[in-house]
Amino acid sequence: MKTFLDNDYKVITLPDNGVPVKPIRAKAIIFSDQNSRKLLNQVETIAPSSASVIIQGESGTGKELIAREIHLKSDRKNKPFLAVNCGALxxxxxxxxxxxYEAGAFTGANKTRAGIFETADGGTLFLDEVGELPLTLQVKLLRVLQEKEVVRVGGRKPIPINVRILSGTHVDLRKAVAENKFRLDLYYRLNVVVLNILPLRERKGDILPLVDFFLSSYSQKLITTKPNISDRARNALLNYSWPGNIRELENNIHYALLVSGGKTIDLEHLRFSEETGSAVLPDNDLIQEFESILKRLFQEYDGEAWHIIEDKIVNTAFSSCWNNQVKTAKMLGLSRNVLRNLLSRYNLLPNKNENEIA
Structure with a gap:
C-alpha cells in the first residue's frame, strides 16, 4: 500500500497488485479535512495495540484503507493482512x-485446506460488512474469538490462532442487536474501539485534494496533460452530496477527464445523479441564501456565531485553494501572516510529525 505526503496532507491508496477493485471500494483516502486528521490521529493511537476495532462508515468511504493503515502501523505489519467481505460469503x-476443512469432510474436499483464520495467523483479519454474517456463523465466530482457536470442518483437533480482528460495517450494529440481527455478545467482543469514517459530504476539505489526486492518477494512465478545473465545476464538486462517496468521486473525475478531451473540466463534464444533482445558483440567490443561513446561525449559536462562521470560512477557503496559503490569502483579501494565524487557530497547519513519510 502506498502512503505519501503531498501539499501537507496524507494520502493512502490500495496496493496495485493487478487485482481488479470492486466498484464500491475506495481506492484512496486523503487526510486534509480537520475531521479526517482527527481520524488519522485516532488510527495512529490505537494501531500499536492488539485491540479489536469496528470501523463504521458508508460504502465507498475507505474502511478497508483504514484497516490496512492500522495493520501497517502495528507490530503485525510484516505478517499477513486479509480482507473478507462477509456479505459476499x-x-x-x-x-x-x-x-x-479436512480431506473428506464433504463431497469435493479431496485434500485438507487451511481457512482464512489460519492463513491470517500472526497478522490482521478485516471482516468487512460483518453485520451481514448469518446468526449461525456469528455463534461460531464468537467461539473462535473467545477460544483463540479454530476447528476445521470435518476435524476435531483445535488449531491455535493469533489474529487481530478489525471489522467494517455500514450499518449501526447496535440497531442490528436491538432487532435481533446481530449477537450482543459478539458485538461486545468486537467493540473494543470504534472508528467512525464520515461520509465525504461531511469532510469537504478532502474533496478537492481527492480530485487533484485522481486527476493526476488518470492523466498518467491516459498519457494526457492534467487539465484545470473551472470555478463552476469546482463549486459543484464541493456542493454535491456524494452518496457514493470516494468511489463515486473517482468515477466522476475519470469520466470528466475522458469527455473534456484533456482541456479545462467544466460543469457539463461532470456527471451527478438526477436525484441529488448539484445545482449552481445565480449570484443574487447565493447571497440571499447566505443571509438566510447567517440569521439561522445567529439564532442557533448566540454568542458563538462569529467563531463558528470564521472557522468554516477559513476551512472552506483553504480546501478550495488546494491548501495553498498564498492563494487562500489572496482569495480572502488577507495578508499571509493573518491567514497563518487563522490557520493555526483552527488547527489547519500541519504538525511537524505529519511531514514524516509513513
Missing amino acids: VETLAESELFG
Whole structure:
C-alpha cells in the first residue's frame, strides 16, 4: 500500500497488485479535512495495540484503507493482512472458507485446506460488512474469538490462532442487536474501539485534494496533460452530496477527464445523479441564501456565531485553494501572516510529525 505526503496532507491508496477493485471500494483516502486528521490521529493511537476495532462508515468511504493503515502501523505489519467481505460469503460454504476443512469432510474436499483464520495467523483479519454474517456463523465466530482457536470442518483437533480482528460495517450494529440481527455478545467482543469514517459530504476539505489526486492518477494512465478545473465545476464538486462517496468521486473525475478531451473540466463534464444533482445558483440567490443561513446561525449559536462562521470560512477557503496559503490569502483579501494565524487557530497547519513519510 502506498502512503505519501503531498501539499501537507496524507494520502493512502490500495496496493496495485493487478487485482481488479470492486466498484464500491475506495481506492484512496486523503487526510486534509480537520475531521479526517482527527481520524488519522485516532488510527495512529490505537494501531500499536492488539485491540479489536469496528470501523463504521458508508460504502465507498475507505474502511478497508483504514484497516490496512492500522495493520501497517502495528507490530503485525510484516505478517499477513486479509480482507473478507462477509456479505459476499455463501452461507453453505462460509464455514469452510473461514475455518478450513479436512480431506473428506464433504463431497469435493479431496485434500485438507487451511481457512482464512489460519492463513491470517500472526497478522490482521478485516471482516468487512460483518453485520451481514448469518446468526449461525456469528455463534461460531464468537467461539473462535473467545477460544483463540479454530476447528476445521470435518476435524476435531483445535488449531491455535493469533489474529487481530478489525471489522467494517455500514450499518449501526447496535440497531442490528436491538432487532435481533446481530449477537450482543459478539458485538461486545468486537467493540473494543470504534472508528467512525464520515461520509465525504461531511469532510469537504478532502474533496478537492481527492480530485487533484485522481486527476493526476488518470492523466498518467491516459498519457494526457492534467487539465484545470473551472470555478463552476469546482463549486459543484464541493456542493454535491456524494452518496457514493470516494468511489463515486473517482468515477466522476475519470469520466470528466475522458469527455473534456484533456482541456479545462467544466460543469457539463461532470456527471451527478438526477436525484441529488448539484445545482449552481445565480449570484443574487447565493447571497440571499447566505443571509438566510447567517440569521439561522445567529439564532442557533448566540454568542458563538462569529467563531463558528470564521472557522468554516477559513476551512472552506483553504480546501478550495488546494491548501495553498498564498492563494487562500489572496482569495480572502488577507495578508499571509493573518491567514497563518487563522490557520493555526483552527488547527489547519500541519504538525511537524505529519511531514514524516509513513
